[in-house]
Amino acid sequence: MGITRWSQEKEAKQSYIVLVDQVTSELESHPIITTVLSLVDCPFTHCTFTSSFVKGADVIWDMRRMKLPKSNAVLTSAPLNELEKTVESKRELWSQIVVQQEAN
Numbered sequence: 001m002g003i004t005r006w007s008q009e010k011e012a013k014q015s016y017i018v019l020v021d022q023v024t025s026e027l028e029s030h031p032i033i034t035t036v037l038s039l040v041d042c043p044f045t046h047c048t049f050t051s052s053f054v055k056g057a058d059v060i061w062d063m064r065r066m067k068l069p070k071s072n073a074v075l076t077s078a079p080l081n082e083l084e085k086t087v088e089s090k091r092e093l094w095s096q097i098v099v100q101q102e103a104n
Helices: 025-029 031-039 080-085 087-103
Strands: 016-019 047-050 059-062
Touching: 025 031, 031 059, 031 080, 031 087, 080 087
Parallel strands: 016 047, 016 059
Antiparallel strands: none
8 A cells, every 4th residue: 555654754853054264175084173163063074164154054163263254153273384383272162162051
């Protein structure tokens, strides 16, 4: 008879944007990036790295040097090369991560 059981469709996967100055292959495996995304419960597989902001996109992290046009990112930080070298940049990012974790 072709009768099948009705089931509710699974929730669509959320897609997140990570804004960077320049997209490189190292971004996908960089330990700082993978760690930060896991700390804010953002599945790495749902992220796209781009250098251009699209209005209305869900920006999880803005790492651009010049944050123009402005995005409503969950996290904002210095570019990756500065995060690797500067303690103050890491400290600022960490405080945002803590706020995000407490909100969830």
